Amino acid sequence: MKEMELKYGCNPNQKPSKVYSNDGELPIKVLCGKPGYINLLDAFNGWQLVSELKRATGLPAATSFKHVSPAGAAVGLPLNEVEKQIYWVQEYEKLSPLASAYARARGADRMSSFGDFISLSDVCDVDTAMLVKREVSDGIIAPGYEPEALEILKTKKKGNYAIIEIDPSYKPAPIEHKEVFGITFEQGRNELVIDNNMLTNIVTNNKELPESAKIDLVIALITLKYTQSNSVCYAKGGQAIGIGAGQQSRIHCTRLAGSKADNWYLRQSPQVLGLKFKEGIGRPDRDNAIDLYIGEDYMDVLAEGKWQNIFEEKPAVFTTEEKKAWLAGNTDVALGSDAFFPFSDNVERAYRSGVRYIAEPGGSVRDDLVIEACNDHNITMCFTGIRLFHH
Numbered sequence: 001m002k003e004m005e006l007k008y009g010c011n012p013n014q015k016p017s018k019v020y021s022n023d024g025e026l027p028i029k030v031l032c033g034k035p036g037y038i039n040l041l042d043a044f045n046g047w048q049l050v051s052e053l054k055r056a057t058g059l060p061a062a063t064s065f066k067h068v069s070p071a072g073a074a075v076g077l078p079l080n081e082v083e084k085q086i087y088w089v090q091e092y093e094k095l096s097p098l099a100s101a102y103a104r105a106r107g108a109d110r111m112s113s114f115g116d117f118i119s120l121s122d123v124c125d126v127d128t129a130m131l132v133k134r135e136v137s138d139g140i141i142a143p144g145y146e147p148e149a150l151e152i153l154k155t156k157k158k159g160n161y162a163i164i165e166i167d168p169s170y171k172p173a174p175i176e177h178k179e180v181f182g183i184t185f186e187q188g189r190n191e192l193v194i195d196n197n198m199l200t201n202i203v204t205n206n207k208e209l210p211e212s213a214k215i216d217l218v219i220a221l222i223t224l225k226y227t228q229s230n231s232v233c234y235a236k237g238g239q240a241i242g243i244g245a246g247q248q249s250r251i252h253c254t255r256l257a258g259s260k261a262d263n264w265y266l267r268q269s270p271q272v273l274g275l276k277f278k279e280g281i282g283r284p285d286r287d288n289a290i291d292l293y294i295g296e297d298y299m300d301v302l303a304e305g306k307w308q309n310i311f312e313e314k315p316a317v318f319t320t321e322e323k324k325a326w327l328a329g330n331t332d333v334a335l336g337s338d339a340f341f342p343f344s345d346n347v348e349r350a351y352r353s354g355v356r357y358i359a360e361p362g363g364s365v366r367d368d369l370v371i372e373a374c375n376d377h378n379i380t381m382c383f384t385g386i387r388l389f390h391h
Helices: 037-057 081-086 097-107 126-134 147-153 211-225 250-266 283-293 320-327 345-352 367-376
Strands: 003-006 017-020 028-032 061-066 069-075 116-120 137-142 162-166 175-180 183-188 231-236 239-245 333-337 355-360 380-383
Touching (some): 017 037, 028 147, 037 061, 037 069, 037 116, 037 211, 069 097, 081 097, 097 116, 126 147, 211 239, 211 333, 211 355, 250 320, 250 333, 250 345, 333 345, 367 380
Parallel strands (some): 116 137, 137 162, 333 355, 355 380
Antiparallel strands (some): 028 162, 061 069, 061 116, 175 183, 231 239, 231 333
16 A cells, blocks of 8 residues: 545645655555544654654553644553552553553543554553553554454444554655645654663762663653654653643743643542542543642532532542642652753752653753752753754
């Protein structure tokens, strides 16, 4: 197959639409459904991301993409009991490493992952297919599927779920092209290898950088490589926990990603774990209720006449003081930035979300102030010397 016709482009009025290869056949097979234009953008970006995570860490990887940026990305580390609860997989005694990676990638920011496109680094197994089957998702791309896993996935969306198999040996040309407004842009592909070698230039007084932090920083940087810029990524425990994408201001990236990282940790609090949902309330509605409960608009779910539709009993207000006290326990968070921090306010905001390790390119005229802020908070910071803009 050298070309594939699509229903439409980014929007229904953008016709005709197709994807095609100028050099040989397309490296994909559509096993079920009919992926759209944005689906394929998410699929190809996500596949690159998980492939790089697998190469860098040696672990199976998964990502959850929405609108050409990852909502979550993770490697296949085991889940503890609290993580199983907040990712809604507590009924599974044991999950495969690939399924654990997907549970983490989907669960970091479940509000953003709703209706995602999934990318897997490894052949999709039954454990992973069972998790995917339960979620609202547009499609999946992987280098292969176990027969039983494929049959499970084919039942989604009444048989219309987009299932794509990609040739893992496919390597694109070193020069890539993009057309905008009738003008063709050309550039070399971003073949930069991200690994621990990028973390050797530590510029702060604190030089401590344990292996776990190196893994998290590499995950953050690889995630940023495929996130619409400007972007910042918080990571912990083998997964992204907060991604701020496509912001014009660096501090807004840091705030957005930090608020998502905070929400990830607040979901683990006794107040949230103790919520008693009414029988029959689905996962998306539980996610929405939790997002409101831990935010400033908590009365949208706690007001009289509203909480009765969601909870068996009315939860107590999760006060600002209680949230601050709980968030103080989130430590050893890693943060990557796709470009340098121009002001120290980014460090101050990151510190409030438990950041202890930072990797950023460096090169700002205010680097000395950024380093000073890190030293004030005993943060270890590496200058990678590499920008990771993606558009």
